[in-house]
Amino acid sequence: MSKLLIKNLDNFQGQKNLKSFKNYFEGWYFKITNGKDTMAFIPGMSINNQKKKAFIQVITNIDSYYIEYDINEFSYERDRFRIRIGNNIFSKDKIYLDIRDKKTNLKVKGSINYSNHKDVKTNIMGPFIYVPFMECNHAVISMNNTVNGMIKINHHKKVFNNGKGYIEKDWGVSFPKKYIWLQGNDFRKKNTSFMLSIATVPFKILNIKGLICNLVIDEEEYRFATYNGTKILNSKITDNDLEIILKKGDYKLKINAIIEDGHTLLAPIKGRMNKEINESIQGNIEVTLTQNDEVIYMDKSNNCGIEIVL
Numbered sequence: 001m002s003k004l005l006i007k008n009l010d011n012f013q014g015q016k017n018l019k020s021f022k023n024y025f026e027g028w029y030f031k032i033t034n035g036k037d038t039m040a041f042i043p044g045m046s047i048n049n050q051k052k053k054a055f056i057q058v059i060t061n062i063d064s065y066y067i068e069y070d071i072n073e074f075s076y077e078r079d080r081f082r083i084r085i086g087n088n089i090f091s092k093d094k095i096y097l098d099i100r101d102k103k104t105n106l107k108v109k110g111s112i113n114y115s116n117h118k119d120v121k122t123n124i125m126g127p128f129i130y131v132p133f134m135e136c137n138h139a140v141i142s143m144n145n146t147v148n149g150m151i152k153i154n155h156h157k158k159v160f161n162n163g164k165g166y167i168e169k170d171w172g173v174s175f176p177k178k179y180i181w182l183q184g185n186d187f188r189k190k191n192t193s194f195m196l197s198i199a200t201v202p203f204k205i206l207n208i209k210g211l212i213c214n215l216v217i218d219e220e221e222y223r224f225a226t227y228n229g230t231k232i233l234n235s236k237i238t239d240n241d242l243e244i245i246l247k248k249g250d251y252k253l254k255i256n257a258i259i260e261d262g263h264t265l266l267a268p269i270k271g272r273m274n275k276e277i278n279e280s281i282q283g284n285i286e287v288t289l290t291q292n293d294e295v296i297y298m299d300k301s302n303n304c305g306i307e308i309v310l
Contacts, residue, residue, distance in 0.1 A: 184301030
């Protein structure tokens with residue numbers, strides 16, 4: 001991976017793979033909410049056994065869709081994050097949607113403008129971003145932002161007026177076999193945002209449990225990760241909720257999440273988009289941050305993204 005791409009992780013990383021037939025995937029995740037309506041759009045491309053495809057996944061409060069495109073309908077710009085799939089355009093500051101899919105009877109038309117981005121201070125994977133044989137790489141493009149615009153889905157008009165947005169991406173060969181992913185930025189304190197991923201990561205001949213977690217409160221970023229010595233003190237999951245407790249130095253972060261009904265998305269295995277996973281975009285997350293066992297912050301977020309694959 002070149003130094004240029006490492007500095008610009010939101011840009012398309014798969015130039016060499018796109019020209020070859022090596023198993024590979026790359027996808028971006030755009031989530032938006034106006035407090036009532038929550039949606040996520042996942043544009044990407046995949047290569048498996050010489051078959052190359054582009055795709056857009058759509059998830060709403062009530063359903064999910066997978067729309068496949070010919071790889072020739074996928075294009076990107078080398079010097080900035082801007083990709084096109086069919087008539088759809090995705091960038092950090094704007095998405096334009098024009099989906100008409102006969103197979104799923106889905107019509108989507110509209111655009112969303114992103115502003116007031118809250119970027120991560122350093123890449124979320126830390127030194128692991130330089131490991132060449134990682135099965136899956138992850139980047140947070142925008143922890144928190146303001147969204148404005150309108151989207152029409154099958155005659156249902158959804159208006160986003162100073163709503164909340166989040167953008168991230170993944171690329172590599174396969175999603176982890178087991179993982180927990182949480183994301184929320186619809187907190188009562190509007191300048192708070194949160195994401196967490198705990199995954200079983202193949203590392204040479206071993207499987208390790210990798211953790212990346214970021215809690216941002218105003219201008220303060222609290223990073224909990226495998227690479228900075230964070231320990232997972234507790235991880236308890238039931239059908240409806242989960243509890244995770246993290247410890248780094250004299251800080252502890254307790255996460256409680258309520259899991260709402262989700263919808264099916266497809267995830268990559270060796271570049272092929274054929275692994276069914278379930279994502280809720282209407283979950284609830286509560287975070288409690290303590291220092292030396294004294295509570296310094298507690299808040300709740302609605303309209304959270306939750307994926308649990310075990």
